[in-house]
Amino acid sequence: MTTQQITFRERSIFATAWVITKREIRDSLRDWRIMTPIILLTLVFPFLMNFTSRAATNWIDEFAGSNRMVIERFNPFLLMIVGFFPISFSLVIALESFVGEKERNSLEPILSMPVTDLELYLGKMFSSVTIPLLASYLGIAVFLISRAMTSPPWYPPLELTILVFFLTTMEALVMVAGAVVISSQATTVRAANLLASFIIIPMAFLVQAESIVMFYAQYEVLWWLVAGLFVVNLILVRMGIRTFNREEILSKELDELNLGTIWRDFKGYFLRPPELAADRKNLVATQFSLRRIYRHDLPQLLRGQGLPLAMVGLMIVAAMWLGASYAHQYPLPAKALPLDQITQDTFKNVQKVQLLNRVNTGFIFMNNVRVMVLSGVASLFSFGSLALLLALMNATLVSFLITQVIMLGYNPWLFIVTFILPHGMLEIPAIMLGFAFALRIGAGLVSPPEGFDVGQGLLLTTANFLKMLIFLLIPMLLVAAFIEANLTPQIVVAVYGN
Amino acid sequence: MIEAVNLAKQFGDFTAVSDISLHVKKGEVLALLGPNGAGKTTTVRMLSAILKPTQGYARIAGYDTVTQATQVRRLIGVLTEFPGLYSRMTAMDYLRFFGELQGMSYAAIDERAESLMRQFELWDAHKRQVGKYSKGMKQKLTLVRAMLHDPQVLFLDEPTSAMDPQSAKLVRDALAQLRQEHRTLILCTHNLTEAELLADNIAVVRQGQIIVQGTPQELKRQLLGHPMMEIRLTSSVNGLVGYLQERVQVVAHGENWVRYSVADPREFNPTLLNELTHQKLSLVTLSEVPQSLEDVYLNIVGQGDLV
Numbered sequence: 010m011t012t013q014q015i016t017f018r019e020r021s022i023f024a025t026a027w028v029i030t031k032r033e034i035r036d037s038l039r040d041w042r043i044m045t046p047i048i049l050l051t052l053v054f055p056f057l058m059n060f061t062s063r064a065a066t067n068w069i070d071e072f073a074g075s076n077r078m079v080i081e082r083f084n085p086f087l088l089m090i091v092g093f094f095p096i097s098f099s100l101v102i103a104l105e106s107f108v109g110e111k112e113r114n115s116l117e118p119i120l121s122m123p124v125t126d127l128e129l130y131l132g133k134m135f136s137s138v139t140i141p142l143l144a145s146y147l148g149i150a151v152f153l154i155s156r157a158m159t160s161p162p163w164y165p166p167l168e169l170t171i172l173v174f175f176l177t178t179m180e181a182l183v184m185v186a187g188a189v190v191i192s193s194q195a196t197t198v199r200a201a202n203l204l205a206s207f208i209i210i211p212m213a214f215l216v217q218a219e220s221i222v223m224f225y226a227q228y229e230v231l232w233w234l235v236a237g238l239f240v241v242n243l244i245l246v247r248m249g250i251r252t253f254n255r256e257e258i259l260s261k262e263l264d265e266l267n268l269g270t271i272w273r274d275f276k277g278y279f280l281r282p283p284e285l286a287a288d289r290k291n292l293v294a295t296q297f298s299l300r301r302i303y304r305h306d307l308p309q310l311l312r313g314q315g316l317p318l319a320m321v322g323l324m325i326v327a328a329m330w331l332g333a334s335y336a337h338q339y340p341l342p343a344k345a346l347p348l349d350q351i352t353q354d355t356f357k358n359v360q361k362v363q364l365l366n367r368v369n370t371g372f373i374f375m376n377n378v379r380v381m382v383l384s385g386v387a388s389l390f391s392f393g394s395l396a397l398l399l400a401l402m403n404a405t406l407v408s409f410l411i412t413q414v415i416m417l418g419y420n421p422w423l424f425i426v427t428f429i430l431p432h433g434m435l436e437i438p439a440i441m442l443g444f445a446f447a448l449r450i451g452a453g454l455v456s457p458p459e460g461f462d463v464g465q466g467l468l469l470t471t472a473n474f475l476k477m478l479i480f481l482l483i484p485m486l487l488v489a490a491f492i493e494a495n496l497t498p499q500i501v502v503a504v505y506g507n
Numbered sequence: 508m509i510e511a512v513n514l515a516k517q518f519g520d521f522t523a524v525s526d527i528s529l530h531v532k533k534g535e536v537l538a539l540l541g542p543n544g545a546g547k548t549t550t551v552r553m554l555s556a557i558l559k560p561t562q563g564y565a566r567i568a569g570y571d572t573v574t575q576a577t578q579v580r581r582l583i584g585v586l587t588e589f590p591g592l593y594s595r596m597t598a599m600d601y602l603r604f605f606g607e608l609q610g611m612s613y614a615a616i617d618e619r620a621e622s623l624m625r626q627f628e629l630w631d632a633h634k635r636q637v638g639k640y641s642k643g644m645k646q647k648l649t650l651v652r653a654m655l656h657d658p659q660v661l662f663l664d665e666p667t668s669a670m671d672p673q674s675a676k677l678v679r680d681a682l683a684q685l686r687q688e689h690r691t692l693i694l695c696t697h698n699l700t701e702a703e704l705l706a707d708n709i710a711v712v713r714q715g716q717i718i719v720q721g722t723p724q725e726l727k728r729q730l731l732g733h734p735m736m737e738i739r740l741t742s743s744v745n746g747l748v749g750y751l752q753e754r755v756q757v758v759a760h761g762e763n764w765v766r767y768s769v770a771d772p773r774e775f776n777p778t779l780l781n782e783l784t785h786q787k788l789s790l791v792t793l794s795e796v797p798q799s800l801e802d803v804y805l806n807i808v809g810q811g812d813l814v
Binding site: 025029035036 | 552556558608
């Protein structure tokens with residue numbers, strides 16, 4: 010064996026990712042099972058759409074007379090569909106990107122190469138999206154050219170063409186980013202295909218919504234959709250890279266949903282102090298101790314929530330501005346907030362209003378707890394964003410009212426001290442904390458806690474949320490609800506009452 | 508060159524490796540032996556910076572396998588348990604792909620690939636799709652891939668499995684040559700003859716721990732006790748057995764043969780020959796019974812109290 014002097018080059022992240030992409034693209038190009046449908050969708054499908062478009066035009070000419078609007082709206086819809094079908098194939102390629110290699114035992118040699126997780130992840134992502142996306146662009150081009158060359162010709166507005174281009178690209182990227190995440194977490198190609206419904210169902214809804222918007226020619230809405238998809242894409246890529254775990258891919262063998270194990274892990278996270286959350290063997294730490302929870306666990310959990318609390322705080326600051334801005338935009342008439350006419354009867358009258366007839370401690374408490382639980386659940390399905398949105402909505406409403414009070418010439422500080430602070434001293438911190446812990450649940454999917462995979466991270470953040478809710482927030486909200494139902498009205502009447 | 512200290516790996520509740528410490532010097536060949544599921548592959552995956560240890564640490568040429576994983580991966584070549592090839596690629600394209608990932612230039616890849624493929628008698632099939640290769644050819648190709656960037660350290664998981672005797676010899680010769688070139692090798696194998704032939708040191712792994720480690724000779728001495736001799740006569744050995752039982756440990760005997768274990772054969776065997784002359788017994792052979800590594804391995808793996 011001869012030993013040559015080999016020189017090694019340092020490559021950029023994208024250059025290394027491209028080596029992986031290049032191989033996968035070549036592999037796809039050699040696979041007739043991928044190429045045949047793509048060619049059909051790229052070169053045959055647009056001609057079919059052309060035929061459909063012309064048939065529809067002729068039908069409208071025959072029966073709808075001079076009303077050209079229907080056909081003007083129909084062609085953009087067809088253009089969008091021509092672009093969408095080839096990219097649906099990116100899902101097939103992306104879904105097997107990691108797990109397919111694992112099944113074929115070809116992943117381990119790549120994992121032993123000097124390639125970072127990011128390079129590998131990007132390489133897989135680019136390779137999944139490139140061929141379907143190019144096919145989609147080609148399909149769009151074929152449709153547009155054939156439509157321009159056949160009678161009656163149709164020339165789309167430039168803005169529409171650019172919009173469809175971006176929309177198609179973003180849809181493809183979102184599908185691929187989601188599918189690669191699934192592929193890197195699944196244990197078999199079959200499991201990945203089954204999980205694909207989590208992408209297909211939202212995309213089906215999206216395309217239907219886009220179609221309606223297309224028929225109404227509300228293109229600016231579609232531009233917002235492009236922006237939204239871009240953000241989703243960034244979140245999914247970040248999630249994929251953060252949750253990409255070589256070990257998980259190589260070692261996970263079963264997709265079994267074991268409720269017993271899930272419950273055992275969840276109980277452990279709930280009962281153990283935060284710093285020993287992962288220490289499954291520490292049975293002493295798993296013993297329930299109310300004293301320890303209040304003296305150690307809750308302060309420890311609060312100390313670790315700096316970033317989510319800051320995010321919620323930031324949302325509240327934004328909400329203050331938003332509420333004030335809406336208040337200036339939509340000023341209330343003076344009689345809508347007659348603070349100087351408040352009497353003992355005012356609160357009694359409020360209870361006569363049908364929707365507010367049960368405004369008592371129980372109602373307020375249950376409402377607040379429901380919001381807290383909802384924020385946790387909504388956070389899970391929105392990567393945390395809905396928890397922030399709930400914080401934004403609540404704070405915007407408060408800011409809107411305070412600004413109206415100022416605009417109507419009342420003393421805002423007096424308003425805050427009488428209407429908000431008595432119960433708000435407990436309720437506001439409780440709700441902020443609740444949103445922060447709820448945000449951690451959803452954010453944990455994108456960025457699991459250090460040393461945890463997505464599933465275990467989800468159990469940990471949910472256990473922390475519930476621990477905080479049960480032992481701190483619920484008592485706080487209960488006291489706040491009692492004050493809000495019984496003391497706040499008395500204080501308001503004492504201050505403003507006539 | 509390879510240093511592992513108290514390596515452990517836990518997958519959820521399952522402990523794949525509980526405590527492994529290794530020191531392999533430059534140019535040394537270490538064979539990891541052990542039954543399936545003993546933790547050999549997990550150990551190699553940790554050493555090759557594919558898996559992160561749950562406990563302990565490992566260094567390859569001074570680089571930490573966790574914090575300096577990329578540097579480690581540049582230095583090592585890994586032959587994985589399964590070939591895991593891309594069946595639609597040609598062998599040459601396959602090697603170019605991995606060469607590129609290693610950062611090699613196209614010229615270097617082609618030159619090195621040709622040289623190795625010729626050595627392993629694959630060059631004639633270098634343009635053939637890998638899917639059309641036989642099992643043995645696939646195994647050789649993955650070995651070429653592992654050696655492509657001329658690594659200082661090689662981790663080889665079952666390098667000759669699925670090979671015909673001729674190919675296996677080719678690979679063993681190549682490994683012997685790597686040893687001569689002072690490459691450091693860790694070999695996971697079930698082939699005990701191969702381990703005995705190639706390895707300087709052998710570590711037997713069971714239940715995620717190294718239960719015994721040493722050179723093949725040390726292991727034999729340590730685990731199989733005194734040398735075993737066999738004497739064959741032209742006539743019955745009945746008279747001789749009693750004589751032997753008074754002086755050494757008789758292991759077994761037949762009509763005209765006896766096996767015995769003796770601490771110092773150089774001292775005892777001449778005395779025995781004198782006794783044969785005295786008893787007028789005709790000797791056919793007197794030889795040492797070869798004790799293979801397989802005996803050592805079965806001895807260790809069969810014993811639960813060695814852990």
